[in-house]
Amino acid sequence: MKKLTDDEIQQLLDAGKMPLDDNDTEQKIYQSLYGALKKEPAYGLPYGFATKVTTRVRILNDSKHTYRFYLWAFGAGLLFAALVYLGGAIFRQPYAFTLFRYKWAILFSLVTIVGIKYADHRMHLQMLAKRKRI
Amino acid sequence: MFNEEDIVHRIIRGDLRAFSVLVAQYEKLVFHVINRMVNDEQDKEDICQEVFIKVHHNLSKFRFESKLSTWIARIAYLTAINYLKKYRKPMFADQVQEVDNYYFTHENPQELLVKKDMNAYVNFLIGKMPEQYRIVLTLFHLEEFSYQEVGDITGMPEGTVKNYLFRARKLLKEQLEIYFSKEEL
Structure with a gap:
């Protein structure tokens, strides 16, 4: 019988056909090799991996939402102060002038609050990134 | 039974339980890819986590033009390649030969x-x-x-x-x- 080449043996095995000659050592070796290639590694990811990843995604989502919330809060705070001032100015209310006098203090307070929240958010992400090395 | 399309849509709508099902379904595939490319045992799990975070983040871009497993395997492969580029840790010191001319060196x-x-x-x-x-x-x-x-x-x-x-x-x-x-x- 004509001896099969490496290419022919591989093609037969890829097609799921057993090589014809049982006495051919090369064919036997290829069969053992194909068997070994299909074997899954003896170890894998730890039990509960899916829960671990889902928890991490939840934390990331929550922190993203928190960050967005504080940005909106900052915008809403500014808008509220502007409306109060405008309302007071139109109706000539004295508080409007007080508000205008302390405009920088109000702005500073808003920036500080949002800044602290932002820093907290960044620190939270950095803590998460400690486990992430990519 | 695992219904790819249903699971993907549920995850996009924010269902994290569906995401957990997806991870359980494909964690072996991702691990097999990462395991073959990366040597460091601790890094393997971190990279697998990273792959699934990327999957979650980009799932809305998946258009069902290929199998979900192919798409996830590609993310895993590219993540492993990025890792190797960044923290080049060859599995063995003799991996410097060209791919086409590769041959095994002597026993150690x-x-x-x-x-x-x-x-x-x-x-x-x-x-x-x-x-x-x-x-x-x-x-x-x-x-x-x-x-x-x-x-x-x-x-x-x-x-x-x-x-x-x-x-x-x-x-x-x-x-x-x-x-x-x-x-x-």
């Missing part, structure tokens, strides 16, 4: 130790091969992707996939010939 004590078990020896030999050989062997044999799917995942032309598979298996067979001839002695 570690090799002699693993040789006691044929499956472990095959895995050891695969680990010594260039990344391209390792990934095509894993995707084709372990995950049973077609040549075209392996090409889609790795970005290699189908002809290259076939060529790498043939060469990798031939190299392994040659090593096993020596292994079996010594076993018989």
Whole structure:
């Protein structure tokens, strides 16, 4: 019988056909090799991996939402102060002038609050990134 | 039964339980890809986590033009490649030869130790091969992707996939010939 080449043996095995000659050592070796290639590694990811990843995604989502919330809060705070001032100015209310006098203090307070929240958010992400090395 | 489309839509709507099901379904696939490409045991789990975070983040871009498994395997492959580029940690020091001219070098004590078990020896030999050989062997044999799917995942032309598979298996067979001839002695 004509001896099969490496290419022919591989093609037969890829097609799921057993090589014809049982006495051919090369064919036997290829069969053992194909068997070994299909074997899954003896170890894998730890039990509960899916829960671990889902928890991490939840934390990331929550922190993203928190960050967005504080940005909106900052915008809403500014808008509220502007409306109060405008309302007071139109109706000539004295508080409007007080508000205008302390405009920088109000702005500073808003920036500080949002800044602290932002820093907290960044620190939270950095803590998460400690486990992430990519 | 695992319904790809339903699960994807549920995850996009924010259902984290559906995401957990997806992770459980594909964690083996991702691990097999990462395991073949990365050596560091601790890094393997972190990279697998990273892959699934990317999957979650980009799932709304998945258009069902391929199988979900192919898409996830591609993310895993690219994440592993990025990791290797960033923290180049070759599995073995002798991995500097060109892919097409790759051949196995002489035995070392570690090799002699693993040789006691044929499956472990095959895995050891695969680990010594260039990344391209390792990934095509894993995707084709372990995950049973077609040549075209392996090409889609790795970005290699189908002809290259076939060529790498043939060469990798031939190299392994040659090593096993020596292994079996010594076993018989």
